[in-house]
Amino acid sequence: xxxxMQRYWxxxxxxxxxxxxxxxxxxxxxxxxFVEPLNAVWLGGFPxxxxxxxQGSIYVFVLIILAYFLLMDRLDKRFDVHE
Amino acid sequence: xxxxxxxxxxxxxxxxxxxGIAWAARVRDTKGFYVAGGGVPPLANGMATAADWxxxxxxxxxxxxxxxxxxxxxxxxxxxxxxxxxxxLLLAPYLRKFGKFTVPDFVGDRYYSQAARIxxxxxxxxxxxxxxxxxxxxxxxxxxxxxxxxxxxxxYIGMAIVFLYAAIGGMKGITWTQxxxxxxxxxxxxxPIITISFQLTGVPxxxxxxxxxxxxxxxxGKYLLETLNQIGTDLGFAQYTSAFSGPGAKxxxxxxxxxxxxxxxxxxxxxxxxxxxxxxSVRAARLSAFxxxxxxxxxxxxxxxxxxxxxxxxxxxxxxxxxxxxxxxxGNWEKTGLLAWVDKNNDGVITYRAGAAFTxxxxxxxxxxxxxxxxxxxxxxxxxxxxxxxxxxxxLATPEITQLPAWVIALVAAxxxxxxxxxxxxxxxxxxxxxxxxxxxxxINRNASEKSRxxxxxxMIGVAVLIAGYFGINPPGFVAQVxxxxxxxxxxxxxxxxxxxxxxxxxxxxxxxxxMVTGIGxxxxxxxxxxxxxVAPWFFGISxxxxxxxxxxxxxxxxxxxxxxxxAPPAAVQDMVESxxxxxxxxxxxxx
Numbered sequence: 001x002x003x004x005m006q007r008y009w010x011x012x013x014x015x016x017x018x019x020x021x022x023x024x025x026x027x028x029x030x031x032x033x034f035v036e037p038l039n040a041v042w043l044g045g046f047p048x049x050x051x052x053x054x055q056g057s058i059y060v061f062v063l064i065i066l067a068y069f070l071l072m073d074r075l076d077k078r079f080d081v082h083e
Numbered sequence: 084x085x086x087x088x089x090x091x092x093x094x095x096x097x098x099x100x101x102x103g104i105a106w107a108a109r110v111r112d113t114k115g116f117y118v119a120g121g122g123v124p125p126l127a128n129g130m131a132t133a134a135d136w137x138x139x140x141x142x143x144x145x146x147x148x149x150x151x152x153x154x155x156x157x158x159x160x161x162x163x164x165x166x167x168x169x170x171x172l173l174l175a176p177y178l179r180k181f182g183k184f185t186v187p188d189f190v191g192d193r194y195y196s197q198a199a200r201i202x203x204x205x206x207x208x209x210x211x212x213x214x215x216x217x218x219x220x221x222x223x224x225x226x227x228x229x230x231x232x233x234x235x236x237x238x239y240i241g242m243a244i245v246f247l248y249a250a251i252g253g254m255k256g257i258t259w260t261q262x263x264x265x266x267x268x269x270x271x272x273x274x275p276i277i278t279i280s281f282q283l284t285g286v287p288x289x290x291x292x293x294x295x296x297x298x299x300x301x302x303x304g305k306y307l308l309e310t311l312n313q314i315g316t317d318l319g320f321a322q323y324t325s326a327f328s329g330p331g332a333k334x335x336x337x338x339x340x341x342x343x344x345x346x347x348x349x350x351x352x353x354x355x356x357x358x359x360x361x362x363x364s365v366r367a368a369r370l371s372a373f374x375x376x377x378x379x380x381x382x383x384x385x386x387x388x389x390x391x392x393x394x395x396x397x398x399x400x401x402x403x404x405x406x407x408x409x410x411x412x413x414g415n416w417e418k419t420g421l422l423a424w425v426d427k428n429n430d431g432v433i434t435y436r437a438g439a440a441f442t443x444x445x446x447x448x449x450x451x452x453x454x455x456x457x458x459x460x461x462x463x464x465x466x467x468x469x470x471x472x473x474x475x476x477x478x479l480a481t482p483e484i485t486q487l488p489a490w491v492i493a494l495v496a497a498x499x500x501x502x503x504x505x506x507x508x509x510x511x512x513x514x515x516x517x518x519x520x521x522x523x524x525x526x527i528n529r530n531a532s533e534k535s536r537x538x539x540x541x542x543m544i545g546v547a548v549l550i551a552g553y554f555g556i557n558p559p560g561f562v563a564q565v566x567x568x569x570x571x572x573x574x575x576x577x578x579x580x581x582x583x584x585x586x587x588x589x590x591x592x593x594x595x596x597x598x599m600v601t602g603i604g605x606x607x608x609x610x611x612x613x614x615x616x617x618v619a620p621w622f623f624g625i626s627x628x629x630x631x632x633x634x635x636x637x638x639x640x641x642x643x644x645x646x647x648x649x650x651a652p653p654a655a656v657q658d659m660v661e662s663x664x665x666x667x668x669x670x671x672x673x674x675x
Contacts, residue, residue, distance in 0.1 A: 053157035
C-alpha cells in the first residue's frame with residue numbers, strides 16, 4: 001500500500017478505537033458494570049445507571065455513528081479518496 | 084365509525100400502498116433484484132433498514148417485556164441498537180466497497196474457498212428461516228385480534244401480500260415499501276405513547292415524561308420511577324430500576340453476555356448487512372448507518388417509556404379493583420387469552436402480586452364465575468397473585484386502556500402489520516438470494532443467463548414464502564427458543580470472520596473455516612444442551628441467549644491461531660483486502 005494510504009488507514013483505525021471505547025464505556029461500563037454505584041445518583045427522575053442502560057447509551061450510539069461519518073468524510077477528502 | 088371499519092380501512096389502504104410501490108419499482112435485472120440497483124439514497128436506506136430491523140417482536144413485544152423486567156430490559160434496548168455502532172464502524176463501509184450481492188459472496192471471495200461460501204450460505208438460510216417463521220406468526224396474531232379472522236387466515240393473507248411485492252419488486256420494491264412501512268409503524272407506535280405520557284406526566288415527550296413526576300392520582304407529585312420502585316417493594320416484585328438484586332434478577336455477567344450477544348448478532352445478521360450493499364457509495368453506506376440508528380432510536384428510546392407508563396397504568400387500574408367494575412377492555416383481552424383473572428380468595432377483587440397466578444397459559448373452561456369472569460381450567464399456584472398478563476398486551480392494548488379514538492387503535496394494528504411484513508420481506512430476499520445467487524449461480528452454474536437467474540430468484544421467494552407460511556401456521560414448539568439460536572449463530576459465525584477479513588490481511592481460508600465451525604459448533608451445542616436436553620447452564624451460568632458472546636470469542640481465537648500456522652492468503656486476496664479499505668471506486672465495484 002502507498003505511504004499516504006497507510007496513513008489514511010492508521011487514522012481511520014484511531015478514530016475507530018476511540019469511538020468503540022466510548023461505545024463500550026457508556027453501554028457495558030455505565031449501563032452494566034457500574035450501574036449500581038451510578039444508581040445512587042439521581043438525574044431528575046432517573047437513577048443515573050438506569051438512565052444510561054435504558055436511554056443514555058442509545059443517544060450516545062447515535063452520536064458515535066454521526067461523529068464517525070463526519071470524521072471519515074473529512075479524512076476521505078483530505079486523502080482524496082472520496083467519490 | 085366502528086373500530087372494525089376503521090381497521091379494515093387502515094389495513095386496506097396501507098396494503099394498496101405497499102403493492103402500488105412494489106409495482107412502480109418493479110425490476111428487470113438481477114442487480115435491481117438483489118441490491119436495488121445499488122442506487123438507494125442514504126435517507127431512504129436508513130428508513131428501510133430501520134423497518135427491516137424492527138420486527139413484530141420489537142413493535143409488539145419489546146415494550147411489554149421491558150415493562151415486566153424493569154432494568155434488565157436494557158439487554159434488548161442496548162443490544163439491538165449497539166450493534167449498529169459495530170456495523171457502522173467495522174462492517175458497512177468495507178462491505179459496500181467490496182460490492183457484490185450477499186454475505187456469502189464476501190466470505191467466499193475473501194476466503195478464496197467454495198467451502199467457506201457454503202458454510203456461510205447455510206448459516207444465512209438457517210438464521211433467516213428461524214426469523215421469518217416468527218414474523219409470519221406475528222402477522223397472523225395481529226390479523227386475528229383486529230380483523231377477527233382465524234390466525235391461519237391471517238397468515239395466508241400475509242403470505243400473499245409479501246409474495247406479491249417481494250417477487251415483483253425484488254430488493255428495489257422491498258426497499259421503497261419498507262420506507263412506507265417505517266412511516267406507518269413509527270406513527271402507530273408514537274401517537275399512543277405521546278398521548279399517555281401527556282396524560283400521566285403533562286410532558287408530551289415520552290423520553291422526558293418517563294423521568295418526570297405524575298400529575299394525578301394518589302402518587303401525584305412523585306417521580307414515576309420512584310413510584311414504580313415503591314410499587315415493586317409493596318407487591319413483592321424487584322424494584323423497577325434496581326439492577327442485580329431482588330427476585331428473579333439476572334447476575335451481572337449474564338446481563339453483559341446477553342447484551343453483547345445481541346449487539347454482535349445484530350451486526351452479523353445477513354438481512355441487515357445486505358442493506359448496506361444497496362447504496363451508491365462508501366460515504367452513503369456510512370451515512371445510511373447513521374440514519375438507520377437514528378430512526379431505530381426513535382422507537383427504542385420510547386419503548387422503555389411506554390413500558391414504565393404501562394406498568395404504572397396497569398397496576399393502578401387493576402390491583403385491588405373489583406372485577407365487576409373493571410373497564411370493558413379487560414373483557415376484550417380476556418377473549419384473546421392474553422389477560423386472565425383467577426379469584427383465589429373469592430372476594431371478587433383483583434389481587435396483583437409477584438409470581439405466576441396459575442401454571443401454564445390460560446385455558447378457559449367456557450363457564451363464567453359469580454362475578455362474570457371467565458373460569459380457567461389451569462391449576463392455581465399457592466401465591467397470592469390472581470392476575471395473568473401477557474407481555475404482548477402492552478403495546479396493543481395501551482390505546483384502548485387510555486381510551487384513544489378508534490382510528491388510533493386501527494393505526495396500531497396497521498403498524499404491527501407493517502413491522503412484521505417489512506422484516507419478513509427482507510428475510511425472504513436473503514433466503515432467495517442465498518439459493519439462487521450464491522448456490523445456483525456462484526457454485527452450480529456460472530453460465531446461467533441473467534433472465535434465468537432472475538426467474539429463479541422469484542421462484543425461490545415463492546418457495547421461501549411457502550416454508551415460512553408453513554411454520555407460521557404450524558409453529559413448532561421451539562420457535563421462540565430458536566431466536567436465541569439465530570442471534571447466537573449470527574454472532575459466532577459471520578461477525579468475527581468478516582471483521583478479521585477486513586482488518587487483518589493475514590487471515591487465511593483454513594482459519595476462517597475453522598473459526599466458523601468451532602464458533603457455531605460450541606454455540607449450538609450449548610444451546611441444544613440447555614434449551615432442549617435440560618442441562619443446567621454450565622459455562623459460568625451464562626444463559627443460552629448470551630452464549631453467542633463466548634462462541635464469538637472461540638471463533639476469533641481459533642481463526643487467529645489457525646491463520647498463524649497456515650500459509651498466507653494469495654497476493655490477489657491481500658490486494659483485495661487493501662482495496663476494500665479505500666472508499667474510492669465503490670460505484671464501479673458492483674460489476675461482476
